[in-house]
Every structure is written in C-alpha cells, then in structure tokens.
Amino acid sequence: MREIFRRYGTTLSAFIVALPAFWLLALVVLPYMILFEYSLRPYLPFDQLGGPSDVYSLNNYWTFFTSSIHVKIFFLTVFFSSVVTAICLVLSYPLAFFIAKVAKPHNVPTLFAILLIPLWVSEILRSFAWFIVLSYHGPLNAILEGIGIFSGPVRWITGFNGVMIGLVYTYVLFMLFPIYNAIQALDSHQIEAAEDLGAPAWKIHWRIVIPHSKPGIASGCVMVFMLSAGSIIVPSLLASPGSRWFTEVVQQWMFESQDWNTGSAYAFLLLVLCTSFVTLMMRLLNVRLVDIAK
Amino acid sequence: MSEDVKLANVSMDFGKFRAVENVDITIKAGEFFSFLGPSGCGKTTILRMISGFIDPTEGDVLIGGKSMRGIRANQRPTVLIFQNLALFPLMPVWQNISFGLSVRGVDKATQRAKAEELLRLVDLHDAADKAISQLSGGQKQRVAIARALAVEPKVMLLDEPLSALDLKLRQHMRAELRAIQKRTNVTFIYITHDQGEALAMSDRVGVMSNGVLQQVGTPQDIYNHPANAFVASFVGENNVFAGKVVSAESGFGQFETEFGRFKARLGPGVNLGSTTAKLYVRPERSTLNPAQPGGNEVPVEVMSLTFEGNFINVLTRDDRGYLHMVQVQNDPGGKSVAPGSKMRMSFQPTDGVVLGEALQRKSA
Numbered sequence: 028m029r030e031i032f033r034r035y036g037t038t039l040s041a042f043i044v045a046l047p048a049f050w051l052l053a054l055v056v057l058p059y060m061i062l063f064e065y066s067l068r069p070y071l072p073f074d075q076l077g078g079p080s081d082v083y084s085l086n087n088y089w090t091f092f093t094s095s096i097h098v099k100i101f102f103l104t105v106f107f108s109s110v111v112t113a114i115c116l117v118l119s120y121p122l123a124f125f126i127a128k129v130a131k132p133h134n135v136p137t138l139f140a141i142l143l144i145p146l147w148v149s150e151i152l153r154s155f156a157w158f159i160v161l162s163y164h165g166p167l168n169a170i171l172e173g174i175g176i177f178s179g180p181v182r183w184i185t186g187f188n189g190v191m192i193g194l195v196y197t198y199v200l201f202m203l204f205p206i207y208n209a210i211q212a213l214d215s216h217q218i219e220a221a222e223d224l225g226a227p228a229w230k231i232h233w234r235i236v237i238p239h240s241k242p243g244i245a246s247g248c249v250m251v252f253m254l255s256a257g258s259i260i261v262p263s264l265l266a267s268p269g270s271r272w273f274t275e276v277v278q279q280w281m282f283e284s285q286d287w288n289t290g291s292a293y294a295f296l297l298l299v300l301c302t303s304f305v306t307l308m309m310r311l312l313n314v315r316l317v318d319i320a321k
Numbered sequence: 322m323s324e325d326v327k328l329a330n331v332s333m334d335f336g337k338f339r340a341v342e343n344v345d346i347t348i349k350a351g352e353f354f355s356f357l358g359p360s361g362c363g364k365t366t367i368l369r370m371i372s373g374f375i376d377p378t379e380g381d382v383l384i385g386g387k388s389m390r391g392i393r394a395n396q397r398p399t400v401l402i403f404q405n406l407a408l409f410p411l412m413p414v415w416q417n418i419s420f421g422l423s424v425r426g427v428d429k430a431t432q433r434a435k436a437e438e439l440l441r442l443v444d445l446h447d448a449a450d451k452a453i454s455q456l457s458g459g460q461k462q463r464v465a466i467a468r469a470l471a472v473e474p475k476v477m478l479l480d481e482p483l484s485a486l487d488l489k490l491r492q493h494m495r496a497e498l499r500a501i502q503k504r505t506n507v508t509f510i511y512i513t514h515d516q517g518e519a520l521a522m523s524d525r526v527g528v529m530s531n532g533v534l535q536q537v538g539t540p541q542d543i544y545n546h547p548a549n550a551f552v553a554s555f556v557g558e559n560n561v562f563a564g565k566v567v568s569a570e571s572g573f574g575q576f577e578t579e580f581g582r583f584k585a586r587l588g589p590g591v592n593l594g595s596t597t598a599k600l601y602v603r604p605e606r607s608t609l610n611p612a613q614p615g616g617n618e619v620p621v622e623v624m625s626l627t628f629e630g631n632f633i634n635v636l637t638r639d640d641r642g643y644l645h646m647v648q649v650q651n652d653p654g655g656k657s658v659a660p661g662s663k664m665r666m667s668f669q670p671t672d673g674v675v676l677g678e679a680l681q682r683k684s685a
Contacts (some may be wrong), residue, residue, distance in 0.1 A: 216407035222395045223372060224421035224472055234420070238411050 046101070066291035068205070088293035097276055101297075104273040105304055108255040110196045115202040115251045116244065123206040123243075124236065128215060142200060150197055154264040157193050158184070189265035190272065195256045201254060202247035206213045209243025210236060245314040247306050256301050273297055323508040324385035325350040326371060326477040331380035333366050340366045342682045343380070348387075348510060348525075353502050355519040356512040357543075358529035359555070363652045364512040367529075368478050370539060371510065372401040372441045384476060398475035401481045406465040411588060414440070415465055418573045421472035439467035443501070459490045466501060477502075479511045483518060491570045495521050516556045520544060533680045546587050552677030553601045560607060560645040560666075562600040569593040576675050578599050579641060583617045585673030598675045604648040606672035609635060618667045621645060623660050630669040633657070637666060 032040045067083045075081065091097050126138055145153065160167050161183040168180040176300060213236060221231045239243070262272030278295065280290035287316070326348040333341040341363040347372040348354045369375050370382055373394035382389045388399060400421075409417050416423070418439055419432035427435075437449055443463035448456065456464065462482060469477055479498075483491045499522050502509045513519050519526045520540040527537045528551070536548035547553035554561075564578035566587065574587045576598075583600060591598045609623075621637035624644070628651070635647045635658060645666055649658070658664065 214405065214407060216403045216405055218408060219374060219394070220401070220403060220407035221409075221420065221424075222376075222393070223399075223401050224424065224468070225395045226420070226424040227395060230424050234424070235409060 040069075062291040063295060065288050066295050068288055070286040070288045087289045088296065090289055091293060091296055097273075097293075100271050100276055101273050101300065103187075103271075104256055105301070107191060108194075108252050110257045111191055111198070112202075112248050112252045114191070115199045117205050117246065118199055118245070118308050119202040119238075120240075123203055123210055123240075124232075127207050127210040128213075142203065145196075146200060150260050151264070153197060154193050154261050157189070158198065158218060158264055161189060161192065183269050184265060185269070187267075187270045189267055190262045190270050193261040193265040194258060197258070197261055198251045198254050201250040205243040205247040205250070206240055207243070209240035215237045237282065241314060245309065246313070252305060253301060256297065323506055325348045325352075326476055326508060326510065327383040328367070328371075329381045329383060331367075331370060331377045331382065331487060333363070333370060333375065334378045337545065340532050341377075342473075344534045345380075346527060346530065346537060347507060350508055351506045353499065353509045353511065353522055353525040355526045356464050356510070356529055357514070357516060357519040357526050359514055362529040364529050364533040365455045365480060366532075368401065368480055368510065368512055368585050372399050372478050373397045374404070387468065398480055398575050400469040400472055400474040400476075401478040401480060402465050404480045404484065404539060406463060406482065408459055408461060408468070412453075412454070413446075413449070417453065417464055418471050420468065422667075429654070435471060436467070439471055440461055442470070442504075443467045443497075456631070459494060460488050462486065462494055463497075464549045466498070469643065470501075470505060470507075475506060476508045479509065481513050481515075483513070484513075491518075498522060520556070528555060529537045530555070530679050532578075532678055535680055546588075547601070547674070549679050550599060550601070550676045553674070558604050558609060558646060560602040560604065563604075564600060565596040566591060566593055566598060568607055573670060574675060576673075580619045580639065583673060584670040585617070585675055588674050588676040590677050591675050595675075595677065598677050601674055602668045602673045604634070604646040607631075607645070607647045607666055607668050608657060609647050609649065609666055616667060617670065617673060618665045619645070621664055621666045623658050623662050623664060625660055626658070639666075 028044075031043065035043065066087050068081060069084065069086060071078070071081055091101075099203065108121040111136045113190070126135060130138060148156075155241055159165055162168075163180050163182055167311070172180065208290070217239075218231055221235045223230075226234065257274060258272070259278060262270065264277060266275075267270070273293075274297070277290050277293045280286050280293055284290075328344050328346050328348075331341060331344045332339065344367065345364075354395070356367060358364050366375070371384075371389075372376050373389060373396070376390060380501070384398060394401075409420065412420070415433060415436035418436040419427075419573060422432045422435060433449075440446060440449055443466055445463050445467070448460065448464070451565075453461065453464070465482065477596060482496075483494050486494060492497055492536075495518060496509075498509075511519070511522065520543070523540055525537060526540055526543050527541060528650070530551045535614045536543060536552045543552060543556055547556065562576070562580070562583070564573050564576050564577045564583075565619055567577045568575040569581065569587055569592060572586060574582060575582045576585050578600065585600055619639050621639050624636045624638050627634040627636070631651055633649050633651055635649055637645050637647060640646065
C-alpha cells in the first residue's frame with residue numbers, strides 16, 4: 028500500500044484505491060446488507076412499518092423450510108445445475124485441450140472468434156433463439172425429420188431439457204476459458220515425456236493434463252454452477268410446465284406477491300446454500316480456494 | 322540390453338524448410354554418440370525422429386534393424402531426456418521415476434522398489450518422497466536420468482540436458498553420465514552445441530551444420546583431422562590463412578598465401594588449384610620463435626597476453642593486420658614474451674591442414 032502511494036503520488040493512489048472500494052462497498056456489500064436486513068423483518072402493510080409488529084425474526088427463512096415444494100425446487104435446481112456443470116465440463120475439456128495443445132497457433136484467434144461471437148448477443152435473445160430452434164414445429168425438428176432421423180416431431184422443451192440446453196449453451200464458455208488457460212500453461216514437453224515413457228493417450232490425460240488443469244476445472248465448475256443456479260432468464264424462457272427454478276420462486280415472492288422480505292430471505296438462502304454446496308464439493312474433490320484464485 | 326540405431330538416408334522437411342538432409346549413419350549398440358552443432362543445425366529434429374514424435378519426410382529410422390515408421394513414441398524402445406527435463410511437478414520423486422512402470426500396470430510395491438534402486442544408482446538415496454521443487458538442478462538431472470532408465474530403454478536420447486547447469490556441476494555430470502552409460506550399456510545419443518561435452522563424453526561424434534552431417538568420427542578424429550572448414554572452426558580455435566593450393570603430393574601440398582608458400586597437409590577433397598580452401602592451424606600447434614627464417618613462418622608482433630593458468634594465449638598481429646593466436650605453456654621459470662616484441666609464428670607441416678568448405682544442402 029505504502030509502495031503504491033510512493034510510486035504514483037497521493038491523488039492517483041487514492042483514486043486507484045477508492046474506485047474498487049466504492050465498487051465493492053456501495054455496489055456489492057451495501058445492497059446485500061439492505062437485502063439481509065429486509066429478510067429479517069416481516070412483510071407488513073405500509074402503515075404498520077416501524078410499528079410494534081415490525082421486529083427482527085427468522086420467520087421468513089422458516090417459511091422456506093416449512094414449504095416442501097420450495098425445498099424440492101431448491102434441490103432440483105442444485106441437481107440440474109450440477110448436471111449442467113457436468114455437461115459443460117465434458118464438452119469443454121476436449122475442446123480446451125484441442126485449442127491449447129493441438130490446434131496450430133495461427134488458427135487459435137479464429138477459433139476464439141467463433142466461440143466468442145455468440146457471447147456478444149444478449150442472453151435474452153439467445154434464449155429466445157433456442158426457444159424457436161427447439162419448438163415443436165421449429166427448425167431443429169424440421170431438419171431432423173427432413174434428413175430422416177426422426178419420423179415425427181420431438182418435444183424438446185419438456186421437463187428440464189429446455190432449461191439445461193439453454194444453460195449449457197449460455198455458460199459453457201465460462202468452463203472453457205479457465206480450463207484452456209490451465210492447459211495452455213502446461214509445458215508441452217510434459218505431455219511428450221509422458222508419451223515417451225509409454226503412456227497411452229488416456230493415461231497422459233488422467234495422470235498429467237487433468238491434475239495440472241484441476242484449478243481451471245474447479246474454477247470453471249464453480250462459475251458454471253453458480254451462474255446456472257442463479258440464472259433467471261434461461262429457466263423462464265425455456266421452461267416447461269414441470270421445470271421450476273429456484274430463482275423463479277424468488278422472483279415470484281418479490282414481484283408477484285410483492286413480499287420483498289421473504290424474497291430476500293430466499294435469495295440469501297440460495298446464496299448461502301449454493302456456497303455451502305460448492306465448498307462441500309471442493310472439500311470432497313480436494314481443491315483449495317487458492318488453486319481457483321490462480 | 323541395447324540396440325543399434327540406423328538413420329537410413331533420412332530427410333525432414335517442415336513446410337518448405339528442409340531441417341535435415343540425407344543423414345545416413347549407424348549408431349552402434351552400446352555406443353555413446355553425440356550430434357554436435359550450432360542451434361538450428363537439425364540435431365534436435367534428428368532426436369525427435371528417433372524418439373518418434375515426428376516421422377522423417379524421406380528415409381527411415383531403424384532401431385535394432387526394425388523400421389520405426391508409423392510406430393509412435395510410446396511404442397518405441399527409446400526414451401528422451403528433455404532439455405528442460407520435463408519432470409512432473411505434481412508427483413513426488415519416486416512417482417516421477419516409476420511413471421513409466423505405472424502406465425505399464427506394474428504394482429505399487431514393485432514401482433517403489435525400482436524407484437529406490439534407481440535412486441541409489443544415480444546417487445540420490447533419500448530423495449524418494451521429496452517434491453520436485455525441493456531438488457537442486459543437479460538432483461533434478463539425476464531424477465530425469467533415473468526416470469528414463471526405469472523403463473529399461475534400449476536407446477537413451479539426451480537433448481542438451483546439461484545446458485542449464487553451472488560449469489562445475491556440468492563437468493561433474495559429464496563424468497556421471499558417461500559412468501552411467503558404461504554401467505547400463507544402453508546406447509546413448511546425445512545432442513549438444515558444446516564441443517567440450519561432445520569431445521569429453523562420446524565414443525563418436527557427428528558434427529552437423531545446416532541440416533547436413535559434416536563429419537562422423539572419434540573425438541580425436543574430429544579435432545585432429547577435421548573434414549572441412551566448418552568442422553575445424555566449430556570444434557576448437559584456428560589461425561586461418563586464405564590462398565590456393567599450388568602443388569599436391571601424397572597428402573601434402575604447397576599452399577600459397579600473402580605470406581609466402583606454406584607446406585601443409587591437404588584435407589579430404591582438396592586438390593591442386595583449389596582456391597576456396599583455406600589453411601587452418603591450431604593455436605596450440607603454433608609456436609613463437611625469435612627470428613629464424615625458412616619453413617612455415619609468419620613474422621608477427623605480440624599484441625597482448627591472456628593468462629589462463631596452465632597456458633597463456635598470446636595474441637599476435639602480422640604486418641597485414643591479420644590476428645593470430647598462439648598458445649604457449651605457462652613456464653614459471655622461463656621468460657615470457659613481452660607485448661610489442663617482434664617474433665615469428667611457425668608451425669610444422671603436419672600441424673597445418675588445408676580444408677574445403679562445409680557441405681551444403683542440395684535443396685533450398
């Protein structure tokens with residue numbers, strides 16, 4: 028800190044320090060604290076605010092645990108977010124390895140452009156696009172019928188299928204890039220050395236490449252899981268009658284019931300429970316936080 | 322235990338660039354063979370062709386008489402020690418060494434026993450459970466050698482593994498490598514740009530330049546009887562004279578220079594009338610005398626002295642401004658030459674050799 032002030036002078040240093048501090052405190056910590064305060068108070072008509080019944084309690088949190096439907100939706104959200112994370116991992120690892128170690132270096136920018144351009148389109152538009160692609164009389168069914176793979180149209184958006192397809196498409200790059208970075212940092216000579224010592228391809232991956240890219244895999248999994256569990260647009264647009272996402276419940280409390288207090292409690296529960304789940308998984312898979320921060 | 326390696330008219334192209342041209346050589350079983358040359362001469366390409374990471378564009382690599390075309394690196398009886406060693410940083414020392422065994426499905430106890438046996442061979446007794454990052458440069462070197470030996474290769478390939486070490490350790494490891502090679506009797510193919518390493522360790526040396534093998538021979542052959550100008554100047558120092566061959570007779574000839582005619586040996590392919598050939602004399606075979614005309618002599622003036630301990634490098638200049646180096650033994654009792662003194666640099670006809678230019682690639 029002192030070094031920064033010595034090197035850049037007081038004004039610039041204060042600015043450099045103040046900007047992230049403002050971002051962190053005013054735009055992240057403060058809103059969360061307000062939400063947290065909301066979540067502890069009861070939902071009251073306007074004229075009773077500050078009145079004798081406006082006291083702190085955990086009743087809003089209790090609402091969640093007593094509603095078996097909401098608990099079930101929460102676990103389904105965690106489960107299908109985990110499935111989305113797993114699918115993203117299975118898709119990303121080979122692609123990341125290909126770009127990092129197999130593709131010719133002069134083709135890499137082109138590959139990145141192809142991967143990144145869809146990310147420039149907003150999430151809402153992409154979800155709508157998938158909705159159209161996957162719809163019962165949509166282009167995907169038309170093509171599959173046209174080339175004779177299916178004889179009749181297939182209902183794609185059923186159960187959690189539509190949501191999972193949408194989430195995988197939306198967040199797969201958040202898995203790809205950390206893994207790509209990790210694999211790219213691996214000295215290619217180690218791969219060659221393993222091959223030279225007689226290892227077949229899958230053992231090279233299992234013993235050398237995957238252990239090396241574990242931090243990237245872990246941070247990709249955390250990101251995709253948290254983003255999926257916290258996503259609202261994709262689960263709303265690609266939903267079927269059977270697929271309710273926990274964020275939709277939060278939205279319902281806040282905007283349909285106008286009960287921000289219970290909604291805040293649910294939002295906090297989502298944050299805390301997902302963080303606990305991630306921590307537990309990291310413990311089980313023996314990944315430390317410093318590995319992810321690399 | 323070991324196998325011979327035959328490079329049969331091997332060429333390698335990368336796009337339009339020909340990295341190796343028509344190398345044809347047999348490396349004997351149990352031999353310590355070095356490819357010596359500057360960076361970019363194609364020696365690493367040769368090593369990668371033998372190890373199986375690349376297949377030659379033309380010709381064939383044969384190990385133990387068996388063609389290796391289409392056989393991948395993990396199926397060949399060779400093992401490569403990389404320049405940066407490429408040890409696996411996430412595994413302890415013993416797992417590094419036993420990696421090759423573990424991928425072959427050898428059980429854990431045998432792996433561990435073999436790793437410890439090899440650690441004793443390379444003189445690293447209690448390092449089995451250490452992390453790679455805890456080892457010094459020389460220790461990492463030994464682990465790399467042990468890891469390579471663990472898979473009992475028929476041919477060991479070494480890609481300048483000593484270049485990252487400091488001088489003292491490098492000299493020590495030279496002797497060690499040589500000893501390990503003799504003990505295990507594995508064919509060693511070593512590549513280096515360091516002539517000292519190549520000469521000190523090898524049974525035979527192949528000198529390379531621009532993808533072409535210039536000369537193959539024992540270290541003594543390479544140093545004492547270089548085949549052409551490239552070999553002479555890459556291996557050791559020389560005083561060089563331009564001129565032309567004016568007479569040739571039973572291996573010797575008269576070479577006419579600006580300083581008169583010198584009698585010297587004629588190198589391979591050098592004939593009467595050759596004008597591109599040059600005369601090479603080693604500094605340690607040149608002598609400085611006070612005036613004594615006649616024979617192979619150039620009048621010079623002493624410029625400066627560099628004291629090297631057991632010998633002294635005397636830098637001299639002839640009257641046309643060319644510099645010549647003469648190496649004289651350090652004689653604490655005798656009187657030394659003084660800068661500015663006029664002397665004659667001379668050499669025996671057997672110590673001067675007229676050599677043609679380096680072999681060139683035929684294709685671009």
